[in-house]
Amino acid sequence: MRQRRSTRRRGSDSVGDIEFGKPLAVTTTPIPGLVVFDLPVHGDSRGWFKENWQREKMTAAGLPDFGPVQNNVSFNDAVGTTRGIHAEPWDKWVSVATGRIFGAWVDLREGPTFGAVFTTEIDPSKAVFVPRGVGNSYQTLESDTAYTYLVNDHWSPDASYSFLNLADETAAIDWPIPLDKVEVSAKDLLHPSLAGVTPIPARRTLVVGAGGQLGKALQEEFGNLAHVEWATRAEFDLGSPDLRAARRWRDYDTIINAGAYTAVDRAETQDGRVGAWAANASGPAELARIASEFGITLVHVSSDYVFDGSKDRPYREDDAVSPVSVYGQTKAAGDIAVATTPRHYILRTSWVIGDGNNFVRTMASLAQRGIDPRVVDDQYGRLTFASQIAAAVRHLLDTRPAHGVYNLTSAGDAMTWADVARLIFELTGSDPARVTGVSTEEYFASASAPVARRPLNSVLELTRIQEIGFTPRRGIDLLREYLAP
Template sequence: MTAFSKPLARHETGIPGLVLFDLPVHGDNRGWFKENWQREKMTALGLPDFGPVQNNISFNDAVGTTRGIHAEPWDKWVSVATGRIFGAWVDLREGPTFGAVFTAEIDPSTAIFVPRGVGNAYQTLAPDTAYTYLVNDHWSPTTAYTFLNLADETVAIPWPIPLADVEISAKDLAHPRLADVTPMAPPKTLVIGANGQLGRALRAEFGDAAHLEYAGRDELDLTSSHLATARRWRDYGTIVNAAAYTAVDLAETVQGREDAWAANATAVAALARIAAENGITLVHVSSDYVFDGTQPGAYREDAGIRPLGVYGQSKAAGDLAAATVPQHYIVRTSWVIGDGKNFVRTMQSLAARGIDPNVVDDQIGRLTFTDDIARGIRHLLEGRAPFGVYNLTGGGAPTSWADIARAVFAAGGHDPARVTGVSTDEYFAAATGPVAPRPRNSMLDLAKIEATGFAPRDAAAALRDHLAAGSPVTGGTEPS
């Protein structure tokens, strides 16, 4: 008997992401009515806004009809239009809850959200039962499913009607036991800009599991008009965008302006559209250059953006595009040092060659190493931190570029007094090419990401560790 007038409520099940809901059903002498799917109310209770695209109904004539156990690579909202079922759900995803079971009776006053990779099965307890489900991907004959035998002794589902006495398809009877099931892999994660300094750090942090994909410019052209069809995007759960145009001064030229906007804004807008349409989490790496550096103290995530030059303007535009994705992390960083040409290597090279540099001392900030950015991105994703903007830099006291140069000289056994501090204006006074304006204050407030449990490394300690580990002293770039 359907229960009437229950309040809308959610109940956790013990299987991560599998959530049972009570649905209000309003009945009288004519029958009953319910809101089977009400996006606003249900997402307010924590149901993922999973974007259903297809509605299916399975009608069953007889009591005891039994179907499953099938795990599909999409999410489902399962309910009963008429009748009653005994439902069984088994976690068939990779991970510590593989094989976990949840069972419940479902009638029109109940529904359950079944996340991707959780096996779904049911047995009808009333004649003329209509089992309905909304799914967030279109069915395809080439889709890879994961199956489990209904009679598997390991999960030992307590079917109300013995399986020997019910209608089951021959195909369902032939599914493997749990010991022979290949777990469903997580949705794919795509790292874009994989050949750059941050991209290489992300590969080192995340590894090379089968569901991880790394793409450089040659593998994925973000400016292509065919980007929307370059992948089967429904197979992806996360995109990490580590690609960017970072030639700050060249961005002030005619060609550089076009290139900066293409990579930092137009490409991000295209990725944002793809992520929003396919329910993908977009991680986008931003910059302190979205600020003008005139504010006293550290910039919080909600500070007003006021970029000074073309590079900062294009990055700010990319941030705005990324923020349109319902599931987004915008990771704002500064003074990045990674595996490749960077300020630290330049100072090592100058020190070793006996060159005494002039280094700007009126730009204040903190170094951020790419392995720490990668670690922070992984923390946000795996910890399921609230979506939004997060500052992520090295921790500790602020320094100038001249301070950092002196620390590099000293660590190499050279006299730090060989470094002369100069103003930004003095440093660039003799420049013959374009010079981009720089924020004088690049300090970013870290309280928000620290509140998620992430501990940024002290920037000075990280620099010492970096230098102690040994770094080649060839090549390099000037401070930006």
């Protein structure tokens, strides 16, 4: 049975009530991400107890797992003490240990809800999650009020802050106690009106490997967005031992790892192994640690080479990895590392075609020059165009489905490399019969350098990515567009 505890306010004849026995519950507000929690408070004649922060229960109820690193308490001895409006570049979990406040929040983030206002009273049985960039302020309604808040970053002189005047006419906050009758700092009275506020920018997205074929496709997809930051391998080396110090990571929402060591045969050499393990395994593992620590979503692109290609059906996302080459081993290790971070998307692809030199361009050139190639005809798979990977990445980040692995290739029937070559010849006006099919063993029989084992079956099951609303396009249509003059 619910009880209410009455507590007399010092210096006042009025009585405030704390409701005992409320279930943990969440109420949304007009400000996106700003939510109010009802907290269960348990009390008797001795006083009361509450779980002010309980990660497992609160995340299950919908609170972001925001990773607090510091707990602050502001004690206010007088009724009417008023503080704010301050917007900081970190998330806050606001509550009251004793007393009662009137809280006011104004969205000071870039976007369509800039200037939105929400107000409510908070006693020990309530808490509010305040997202990064939402202005926070309060006015004490009882003496000896202890205002407490968890934050998920430490103060930094390099951080971006915004402030709003408590009396701003656009926000039009209806303060219970008029501002001319309260205790307020001179600094808070000098903050600008809403028209003069510098909005808190969106958290950034970092694209690693911006100079590669996938990086270039991502630039086509995201290039006009101001919050997306691009880094080539020279600017951000996945093999570097100090990635954690490379950025102020609290400013980032997403890392897209488009970088990789993809020279599959060179990876079989002594120097190649070092480079492949650094870029494909150690680098993603460090990104995963960074993402876990700072609550970042990590998008990582994987490969069919994590499988041995021995199955007689398309590979599913939950199939056990079984790589047969150094490149495949490094990619599998990277996948395992990335999967340890809570917010991750792994896009597993095959036979990637993008900007620059690749199989399609080579075959088209041979057709034009009258050269009749020998092409492997015992490896099966589907092409994956970099443009489709970029579109799928954007879909994942726009819709935020369940985290995990998603297969992505073009749609359509599986083909061999020789089938693809014949189709390229046909689409470029040449005779597809000029392409001769050979086995993988025959093709590499005369190789003088180390050759990586290839999976003979690289066909990936596409059901899961289709279930989240992304429909891969047919490979023949994409190939036709790719070859168009």
